Amino acid sequence: MHQYRRNRVPGGTYFFTVNLQDRTTTLLTDEIEALREAVRQTRTAHSFHIDAWVVLPDHMHCMWTLPEGDAGFSHRWQLIKSRFSKSLPLNETRSISRTREGERGIWQRRYWEHTIRDDRDYAAHMDYTHFNSVRYGYVSSPSRWPFSTFQSCVKKGMYPAAWAGTDSDITMTGERKAQDAGCRASHAT
DSSP: OOOOOOOOOTTOEEEEEEEBSSTTOOHHHHTHHHHHHHHHHHHHHSOOEEEEEEEOSSEEEEEEEOOTTOOOHHHHHHHHHHHHHHTSOSOSOOOHHHHHHTOOSSBOSOOEEEEOOSHHHHHHHHHHHHHHHHHTTSOSSGGGOSSBSHHHHHHTTSSOTTTTSTTOOOOTTSOOOGGGTTTTOOOOO
16 A cells, blocks of 8 residues: 655644545535534544635535644544544445445545645635635535535634625635735634
């Protein structure tokens, strides 16, 4: 098996993309309460701060800040995926290798991770996360997507409620114009 190189920064902030194996399903939004419970249980056992999160039908993007001295995001993802999978009935198609390994056929085996480098990088990934429901055409504005931290960020004053609506200055990738990119510096846990 390949050994994947991960950049582990104790107490760091990370951006993740996690996909379902079957990208045509709506399992994540259909089973949102099971996913939320898996995240709650994992955070209780192994704390982390949720900076941003969006759950789409077949994948999700999120940003976490880990506790000082802790770089164990892989174990947290293993727990979230496992808890979510165990909460669902066994009815997905599994490959021979997944069956042999005792794995469910729900998640892609890997995920994408990026270590946040600075405030500008933080702002760009925060925006990308919250704009994703618009990017995929599910809604016309992030404020209309119910499976996102966008509304809580609006309440904290991090975004205006109308951000990225039809009259927005957001680019097609979801990034704010450069003059706004530094306004997300308050991401402490």
